[in-house]
Amino acid sequence: MPAIPVWWYLMVATGLFSIGLYATLTRRNAVNVLMGVELMLNAVNLNAVALWRYASPTVSATVDGQSVQLLSTLDGQVFAIFVIALAAAEAAVGLALIIAVYRSRRTVELEQLDMLQG
Amino acid sequence: MPNLDSILIHFSPELVLALGALVVLLYDIAIRGRDGRQAQLTLVALVLALGATFWLWGQPPLAIFEARGAAGGAVVRPGAFISDGYTHFFRLIGLLTTLLVVLSGMVYLRGRTPFKGEFYALLLCAVMAMNLMAGANDLIVVALAIEFLSITSYVLTAFLRSDPASIEAGLKYFLYGSVTSAAMLFGISLIYGVAGTTSLTPAYAPEAMRTVAGVLAEHDTIAVAGLESVLLPAIMLVLAGVGFKIALVPFHQWSPDAYEGAPTPVTAFLSVGPKAAGFAVLLRLMTRVFGDSGLMSGWMGMIGLIAILTMVLGNIAALTQSNVKRLMAYSSIAQAGYMLVGLAAYGQGQLAGLDPLGSTLLFLLAYIFTNLGAFAIIIAIDHAAGSSELEAFSGLMKRSPFLAIALAVFLFSLIGIPPLSGFVGKFAVFGSAVAAGQIPLAVIGVLTGVISVVYYFRILREAFFGQPVEGAGRLTVAPSLTFVVAVALVMTFAIGLAPGAFVDMANQAAALIAPAGEMLAGH
Numbered sequence: 001m002p003a004i005p006v007w008w009y010l011m012v013a014t015g016l017f018s019i020g021l022y023a024t025l026t027r028r029n030a031v032n033v034l035m036g037v038e039l040m041l042n043a044v045n046l047n048a049v050a051l052w053r054y055a056s057p058t059v060s061a062t063v064d065g066q067s068v069q070l071l072s073t074l075d076g077q078v079f080a081i082f083v084i085a086l087a088a089a090e091a092a093v094g095l096a097l098i099i100a101v102y103r104s105r106r107t108v109e110l111e112q113l114d115m116l117q118g
Numbered sequence: 119m120p121n122l123d124s125i126l127i128h129f130s131p132e133l134v135l136a137l138g139a140l141v142v143l144l145y146d147i148a149i150r151g152r153d154g155r156q157a158q159l160t161l162v163a164l165v166l167a168l169g170a171t172f173w174l175w176g177q178p179p180l181a182i183f184e185a186r187g188a189a190g191g192a193v194v195r196p197g198a199f200i201s202d203g204y205t206h207f208f209r210l211i212g213l214l215t216t217l218l219v220v221l222s223g224m225v226y227l228r229g230r231t232p233f234k235g236e237f238y239a240l241l242l243c244a245v246m247a248m249n250l251m252a253g254a255n256d257l258i259v260v261a262l263a264i265e266f267l268s269i270t271s272y273v274l275t276a277f278l279r280s281d282p283a284s285i286e287a288g289l290k291y292f293l294y295g296s297v298t299s300a301a302m303l304f305g306i307s308l309i310y311g312v313a314g315t316t317s318l319t320p321a322y323a324p325e326a327m328r329t330v331a332g333v334l335a336e337h338d339t340i341a342v343a344g345l346e347s348v349l350l351p352a353i354m355l356v357l358a359g360v361g362f363k364i365a366l367v368p369f370h371q372w373s374p375d376a377y378e379g380a381p382t383p384v385t386a387f388l389s390v391g392p393k394a395a396g397f398a399v400l401l402r403l404m405t406r407v408f409g410d411s412g413l414m415s416g417w418m419g420m421i422g423l424i425a426i427l428t429m430v431l432g433n434i435a436a437l438t439q440s441n442v443k444r445l446m447a448y449s450s451i452a453q454a455g456y457m458l459v460g461l462a463a464y465g466q467g468q469l470a471g472l473d474p475l476g477s478t479l480l481f482l483l484a485y486i487f488t489n490l491g492a493f494a495i496i497i498a499i500d501h502a503a504g505s506s507e508l509e510a511f512s513g514l515m516k517r518s519p520f521l522a523i524a525l526a527v528f529l530f531s532l533i534g535i536p537p538l539s540g541f542v543g544k545f546a547v548f549g550s551a552v553a554a555g556q557i558p559l560a561v562i563g564v565l566t567g568v569i570s571v572v573y574y575f576r577i578l579r580e581a582f583f584g585q586p587v588e589g590a591g592r593l594t595v596a597p598s599l600t601f602v603v604a605v606a607l608v609m610t611f612a613i614g615l616a617p618g619a620f621v622d623m624a625n626q627a628a629a630l631i632a633p634a635g636e637m638l639a640g641h
Binding site for chain 1 (some may be wrong): 265304378
């Protein structure tokens with residue numbers, strides 16, 4: 001097992017997630033909200049990769065005559081790669097929407113987007 | 119290990135849809151912006167996918183699992199996708215929904231956007247995402263399918279780029295959606311840490327494999343010791359992501375704005391499709407994955423609470439709306455609350471001959487036809503008047519008696535008046551709640567249903583007793599839209615008058631998501 005306990009990673013990831021969530025809840029500019037979401041997704045990646053290192057089942061194998069323990073699955077790594085791709089897709093669509101709103105309204109301040117209310 | 123062909127046939131509806139989306143896009147390029155037949159191509163793809171679904175219903179379910187032998191120990195894990203009767207049920211719902219949406223929206227869209235190819239391709243992708251959600255058996259697939267549906271929905275909502283309301287709706291939908299989905303992904307990463315795997319349930323495969331369901335039911339040990347305490351918050355984060363798709367209170371704030379601003383056919387799609395797919399994931403997670411764990415009793419309390427909040431808030435907020443699309447947004451929130459009652463009644467006794475989960479599925483089946491029928495009429499009026507305010511419905515009886523009477527039938531069905539399908543749905547879910555001893559849920563459901571009479575009758579009062587605005591003559595409707603209204607009418611009466619076959623269908627689908635423990639015990 002690695003020397004650093006898994007809790008340290010989880011605390012960093014939770015901190016990152018909380019900062020991102022705070023940004024999404026308090027920021028009034030759509031671009032800043034998007035940045036908050038990116039922080040949250042990076043916290044997910046950190047969690048996934050750290051937990052993969054600790055949580056994967058191990059199998060015994062013989063390498064050069066020595067018996068070693070290998071991690072048998074790649075779930076966490078694969079998860080992180082998918083989340084990175086997903087963050088990119090989300091950012092692309094999100095920025096496109098923000099630009100479209102800016103073109104029609106000349107602002108991306110969320111408080112001024114008040115056409116739809118009721 | 120089965121060969122690739124025998125696996126791929128289980129994805130034939132999704133493959134047809136993906137191919138259909140490509141063909142529509144290529145056709146759009148080939149005709150270079152001239153008015154073409156993209157909608158007809160889309161319909162062909164949807165009908166072929168429906169055919170593939172019916173064909174798969176007769177086939178044995180997908181039973182793949184991986185068995186990778188590393189030196190010394192084999193790792194066995196179940197497939198990431200289950201293709202069984204439950205998946206087919208939701209495939210059927212998704213495909214029928216989209217078919218009706220395309221038919222009722224094709225005339226509406228013709229003059230409003232030059233990018234029809236992209237629109238229909240995105241719609242086909244959205245159905246594919248819904249199908250994948252219905253069969254997902256791996257946390258990664260669940261997350262990706264939900265995101266796939268979300269991202270296509272954002273673009274569809276904001277599709278009318280010249281309409282500021284449409285773009286604003288898209289942006290708001292996106293901002294709510296991206297935050298809740300990030301929260302859901304965080305929850306999934308924690309569940310992964312507890313379980314050490316992302317595989318959900320031991321579907322049709324040997325028992326000797328590690329799954330999230332196995333860890334929760336304590337057949338398997340926790341992967342990282344001491345992590346049990348994060349499990350409950352993690353599951354709540356996942357619930358937030360799924361609740362957002364279904365628009366359950368308190369994750370519903372996006373839906374009135376998105377429904378009002380989106381092009382009306384997209385609103386019709388959003389009010390049914392993502393809700394159904396969200397329920398597909400929610401029911402599978404709650405029963406087969408979390409069902410065996412001791413967490414179940416705590417869960418049901420929370421689901422019941424969310425159901426109450428959703429029914430109360432949806433119905434009360436709908437009272438003051440003046441825009442019919444916005445009103446239908448709150449109405450559909452309330453309807454989702456009724457559906458949730460079936461899940462809240464799960465596992466505590468049942469109505470004779472009907473599984474509580476079956477009651478949710480039956481309600482869903484009744485709801486899609488009724489709601490899409492109502493939306494077809496909203497599309498017709500919005501198309502003619504360019505507005506979905508309540509005044510646009512004035513004098514509908516004089517302008518088109520057929521549509522006015524059909525609208526009355528659909529709204530009566532949404533209220534739950536016999537002998538219409540909505541009554542059967544409500545009877546099933548509230549009956550299940552009573553049979554399970556959840557009397558308060560049933561009482562609140564019926565009372566809030568009474569409130570809903572007020573706002574549905576506001577629409578009908580305009581339609582039957584209002585005077586048409588100046589210059590509004592007879593409402594001419596496209597044949598495709600009339601067809602949708604007719605189909606919806608037939609189904610509304612059919613489910614209401616002869617529910618037997620539909621009850622069987624819902625029961626059979628619900629039986630497939632019994633908790634994994636029962637499945638294994640049955641082997």
